[in-house]
Amino acid sequence: MRGIYANSAGFVDTFLLAGIGDSVLRKVAEKLGSEWERLATSLGLSAAEVSRIQMDKPGQTENQIFNMLVRWRRKQSIGVDQVDSLCRALTEIGRDDIVAELAEIARPRGPYCFEYLKQQVIQYYQQTATTIPAHPTVESRRVGVEDFFIPLCLKKEVSGKTKQGPSVSLPGGRRFLDEVETVTLDSLEDLFNPKIVGKINKILLFGGAGMGKSTLLLQIANSCINLHSESPLARFKLVIWIKLRQMQKSSCVLDAVFDQILSNNTNLTKHTVKEFIDDNESHIAFLLDGLDEIPSDVLHSKEGVYRVEDILSNRCLKTSFVLVTTRPHLVDYVLQGYPNYAQVQTTGFTSENTHRYIRTQFSNDEDGETLVHRLERNSSLEKLSHVPIISLMLCVVWKNTRSLPHQMTKLYADFVSCLFFRRSVDRQLMERIINGIGRVATEGLVNPGEEERLIFDRSEFQQCGTLLDEVFQVGLLQSETFTSGLITNVLVTFLHKSFQEYFAACYMVKLLEDGEESFGTRLKQITADNNIRNISFGFAAVDQSRLLVSSWIIYARWKETR
Numbered sequence: 003m004r005g006i007y008a009n010s011a012g013f014v015d016t017f018l019l020a021g022i023g024d025s026v027l028r029k030v031a032e033k034l035g036s037e038w039e040r041l042a043t044s045l046g047l048s049a050a051e052v053s054r055i056q057m058d059k060p061g062q063t064e065n066q067i068f069n070m071l072v073r074w075r076r077k078q079s080i081g082v083d084q085v086d087s088l089c090r091a092l093t094e095i096g097r098d099d100i101v102a103e104l105a106e107i108a109r110p111r112g113p114y115c116f117e118y119l120k121q122q123v124i125q126y127y128q129q130t131a132t133t134i135p136a137h138p139t140v141e142s143r144r145v146g147v148e149d150f151f152i153p154l155c156l157k158k159e160v161s162g163k164t165k166q167g168p169s170v171s172l173p174g175g176r177r178f179l180d181e182v183e184t185v186t187l188d189s190l191e192d193l194f195n196p197k198i199v200g201k202i203n204k205i206l207l208f209g210g211a212g213m214g215k216s217t218l219l220l221q222i223a224n225s226c227i228n229l230h231s232e233s234p235l236a237r238f239k240l241v242i243w244i245k246l247r248q249m250q251k252s253s254c255v256l257d258a259v260f261d262q263i264l265s266n267n268t269n270l271t272k273h274t275v276k277e278f279i280d281d282n283e284s285h286i287a288f289l290l291d292g293l294d295e296i297p298s299d300v301l302h303s304k305e306g307v308y309r310v311e312d313i314l315s316n317r318c319l320k321t322s323f324v325l326v327t328t329r330p331h332l333v334d335y336v337l338q339g340y341p342n343y344a345q346v347q348t349t350g351f352t353s354e355n356t357h358r359y360i361r362t363q364f365s366n367d368e369d370g371e372t373l374v375h376r377l378e379r380n381s382s383l384e385k386l387s388h389v390p391i392i393s394l395m396l397c398v399v400w401k402n403t404r405s406l407p408h409q410m411t412k413l414y415a416d417f418v419s420c421l422f423f424r425r426s427v428d429r430q431l432m433e434r435i436i437n438g439i440g441r442v443a444t445e446g447l448v449n450p451g452e453e454e455r456l457i458f459d460r461s462e463f464q465q466c467g468t469l470l471d472e473v474f475q476v477g478l479l480q481s482e483t484f485t486s487g488l489i490t491n492v493l494v495t496f497l498h499k500s501f502q503e504y505f506a507a508c509y510m511v512k513l514l515e516d517g518e519e520s521f522g523t524r525l526k527q528i529t530a531d532n533n534i535r536n537i538s539f540g541f542a543a544v545d546q547s548r549l550l551v552s553s554w555i556i557y558a559r560w561k562e563t564r
Contacts, residue, residue, distance in 0.1 A: 022075060022084045022085060022088065024072075027068055027071040027075070030067070030100060031064050031065075031067035031071065033097075034067050036063070037095055037097065038063070038066065038067040038070060041070075041092065042074075044090075044091035044094045045070075045074045045091045046077075047073065051073065052070070055069050055073070071088075086267075088104065089101045115274060116239075118269070118270070119278055120239070122268060122270075124226065126262075126263045126264075127224065127227050127243070130223075131147070131220050131221075131223035131227070132148075133146055134146075134147045134217050134220060137394075138391055138394055138398070138416075138417075147217075147220060147221055147224050149362070150359075150363075152355050152358050152390075154190075154348045154349075154350060155186065155348065155351065155352050156187040156190070156192070156207075156346050156347070156349075157185070157186050158186075158198075158199060158344060159344075159345040159346070160182070160184060163183040165183060166178050167180060167181030170455075172458075172459050172491065174459075177489070177491075179491075179493075187346070190221065191234050192234075193205055193207070193346065194234035199344045199346075202342065204323075204342060204344070205325040205326070205346060206326055206328070206343040206344070206346070207325060207326070207347075207348060208327070208328050208329065208330050208332075208333050208347055208348075209327075209330070209349065209350070210329060210330065210497055211329065211391070211421055211476070211477025211497065212389050212391030212392065212421070212477065213349070213390065213391075214348060214350065214390040215327040215348060216245075216292060216327070217390070218327075218348065219291045219325070222235070222289060222325075226241045235287070237285075238285055238286060238287045238323065239286060240282065240286045242259060242263070242286065244262065244291065245262060245291050246291060246295055246296040246310065247295035247296065249297075249300055252300065252303065252305060252306050253300050253305075253306060253309045253310045253311060254305065254306025254307055254308055254309055255309075255310065255313065256272055256279075256306065256307055257306060259275060260272060260275075276307060276308075279322075283319060286319075288313065289325050290324065290326040291327050292327060292328070293327065293332055294329045294331070294474070295475075296310065314326065314340060315340045316339075316340040330480045331474040331479075331480065331482075333482065334483050349388070350388040351387070351393065352388070356387045356393055357377075360374055360387075360393060360396075360397060363397040369400070369404075372404075373396065373400045377396075380406075386500065389497070391420070392417060395420070399413060414501065414504045418436070418478065418504075421477050425475060435466075435469055435472060435473055435478070436505060436508050437509060437512050438463070439463070439478060439479060439496075440506055440508050441509055442458060443503070444506040446506075447503065447506050456495060458494045458495070459493060459494070463479075478497070478501070479495070479496060480496075481494050
């Protein structure tokens with residue numbers, strides 16, 4: 003496919019560099035009227051030239067305008083710059099209406115323009131889809147995607163098939179949850195293979211924070227640069243990758259194509275690109291990255307064509323292939339608008355691929371192997387490392403300290419800070435969020451007379467109020483809808499049990515800072531049956547400016563309250 007772009011590029015450029023024809027200038031002359039002298043000045047014609055034009059065609063305004071434009075055109079180099087110069091001058095005199103019409107009648111159309119669009123998309127991918135972050139918070143530190151991308155574990159849900167899942171304790175009692183059956187995809191390209199995902203052209207890819215969803219779409223865009231004919235992606239004439247988090251004003255995907263992909267001096271117009279998309283709808287794939295990251299007011303706005311909400315609900319681009327990524331809490335929202343998505347979950351790395359990833363991060367093989375061996379001896383940390391961003395953070399920490407055990411608290415704190423950083427959440431709101439979910443985390447671990455709870459009903463977070471949506475967006479909690487027979491529950495979990503313990507510890511630190519009484523009241527709820535170690539207060543180190551509570555201090559105070 004790349005060869006097509008290369009072979010047609012010269013013809014495309016020549017085709018697009020044609021000057022403005024007489025018919026276009028006639029159209030402008032018909033529309034302009036008495037403001038033509040101001041336009042002539044904006045175009046650089048002198049007062050003497052304007053006077054001569056008036057004397058040549060006295061009383062014939064339209065002919066005077068046409069002659070003025072022809073005189074201006076003769077001074078210009080042949081090229082599309084003529085269109086840009088004329089449009090700028092028309093804008094200066096307030097005639098945007100003519101600019102809009104000129105843009106549609108003066109620009110070239112046809113199959114070679116479509117090749118030009120593809121050429122610009124590929125150029126964008128060459129500039130933006132060849133590297134991935136090498137540091138969780140420093141965006142400029144990057145490495146080559148072809149050398150460092152490690153496949154993710156992708157599990158496709160089998161439609162209509164469920165089995166009895168785990169038993170969980172909820173406010174209404176214990177329940178067995180239904181568990182959807184899944185099949186594991188062999189490769190990333192299986193997402194585009196009708197033999198694997200079925201004859202469905204809408205894919206919903208979901209996964210928790212830091213699970214590699216955006217990197218996966220970047221890899222897809224990268225593979226479009228030099229596409230092999232046998233690739234399932236080769237069936238598309240065009241693959242358009244849109245970062246939804248960058249859509250801050252409009253939910254129109256056409257606007258996003260111009261804002262994100264096409265250069266500012268592109269020779270294409272929105273009308274022309276829309277025609278291309280409409281004419282080739284069934285041969286275009288849209289990759290919509292990060293539904294959870296687009297502002298709510300933008301998502302629900304009613305302006306523009308190809309609105310994200312309309313695409314999601316299959317009200318437009320019905321025959322296009324659409325792959326949308328999101329965190330789990332928005333899965334129901336998507337399916338309520340259009341239920342016929344193939345649902346695929348990314349669960350991060352397998353153990354084998356975690357080790358592969360770690361080895362790619364170290365130039366010294368011995369350093370990578372040592373970290374792998376340390377993880378193999380720590381089952382909890384090994385499981386956590388399946389989350390790609392945590393694997394990356396472990397590698398960063400290991401490079402700097404060659405140590406993990408004494409850095410565990412800081413690792414958790416840094417990971418949480420990283421999630422907030424990616425969402426541009428300020429420190430004050432961050433502390434309110436941590437305190438709100440910490441209370442529920444603590445109750446799940448130390449409620450008297452009950453076993454520890456790792457799954458919660460959404461209603462248990464009511465005290466968080468409007469902050470709860472922010473928590474889901476940041477990625478500290480995951481929300482999914484489960485069925486239990488005829489009952490439907492929206493259940494909430496922490497990323498991992500150890501994160502629940504960490505937030506519980508942070509909550510207890512906050513109680514102790516606020517006063518001994520509230521801290522003591524909570525400690526009285528901890529009984530021998532709840533074993534104080536469940537809450538892992540050894541993780542209670544907050545940053546250096548705050549109080550550090552270790553497990554032996556809490557244990558001592560707990561003994562005093564008995």
